[in-house]
Amino acid sequence: MAVAQHLPQGRNQAEDRHLNFHETRDKLHLWSVELFFFCMVIHLWGKFFMAAWRGKRGLTWVTGAIAFIGSIGTASTGYLSQTNFDSQWTAGQAKDGLNAVGVGAVFNVLDTGQMLLWHVMLLPLIVGVLIVLHVILVRRHGVVPPFDAEPPVNDASSETRRDSLGDQSVPATPMAAPADASLAAPAQPGGAGR
């Protein structure tokens, strides 16, 4: 009885728990998205300053960049799907930007149902596929070596790598991350990277 007196008029305890669940989920959603972009921006700038596209890794960069752009689209459609004041204002502003270049004719930001579909299904699917491709490419080519790094002349120093999935020791494979490569051989002048 004492608890009921603290509930807003017209809401019972079950409704209150339901609302609390949704509010908590929304808060977790917001901050996880903020952290996601914080980490992605650091990753993006880090890879730029490393010129991580060197050594035939151009496609790795391209897939990562498109996935980043796709994640921005996913976030934006999320703002349009909140069904709150933010959604109303964002939709009103975004429509002008998209209509100005003809996109709004087929991508209607005022259509909440359409935006929700893009947010929860279509864009995550596209971004997910790109991320899988991106990770496969990183695993295929390995991490980019530092500028002017040269591999050791004698490669006998290669260690073995323990595979966490099977807890086994396996020979170093193309999936392995390079160690401190610059000590392996003296750096040479010239254009190792572009």
Place this chain on the structure above:
Amino acid sequence: MSRAAGPTRDATPDAHLFPTRPYDLVKEFVIALVVMGALTVLLVAVFSSPDRKAVSLRAWARAAPSDVVATATAELAGTSTSATYGAPYNTAGPGQDLGPLHLQRWGGVRIPIHSARDLVLTPLQTVSGDTALATALTTYQRASTAQQTKWASSYADALAAVPDGDPAKAKPGSYGPVPILTSRFLTLASSGGLEGVLTTSNAFYGSNETKPLLPLTDGTYLEGQARADHLGGDQWGMMNETGNYPGQPWMWLYTFWYQVKPFATSGNADALVWGLMAALTLVLIFVPYIPGLRALPRHLGVHRLIWRDTAARRSAK
């Protein structure tokens, strides 16, 4: 051979030629997931998050009745933002251009909306038991388009001439049935019935908010509320959030262009900024293949900080 090719050739050695060390990818993933999850919960506990309720048309009518009447009058006069928009809603405006490209117009009228008919008159036609309204609707619809526009424009001018746009203070004039139509529109909005008429009048399931959002954005109330929450276009609003919460800071470059000339003062700002950002996005995606730009990181030297151990050992040698 590779040296002879010079700096234009990518001579980065294969990563697989270097020594390797143990690396547990699953372990790293689990640690990252746990740390990020804990950090998220911590941020929620400390800062919570905003969730400002949507402005209903009823709330709009009760908070700013004069704005509702002025907006309905503008829809009837054909002078509201949506009535003069152009594609994709109608052909009343030329739309924005990107240089010689008329992209907005080329997009076509794919979401046809006649502001007066769809946003004002059709909702009013659903009201029953109001003889004065029925008569006003009949009178309005039997008049010529020129007469309709004249009535509505005159009433819009009269509203603009009085303090706060209060319809009760408007001077008498030849407004035809427009004052009755707009006052009943206000009544309908105040009752909470307008949203339903605009969203589900033609469908049982309503998930498209285009029609209720257009009059709301045509009015000044929503914008006033947004500007008070620093969400205006010239307030870097695209990257802001209601209250003092982070919004979409990753949109900083997109909203930056709206703050500077020529974009800030251009009638084609949306198209120009969109075009510029599309070009910059392509540059970002294809950095690896753009001569000069792809060599920039080597000269910036930030890589010495990233590979600081390598740089230190190289210096020591």
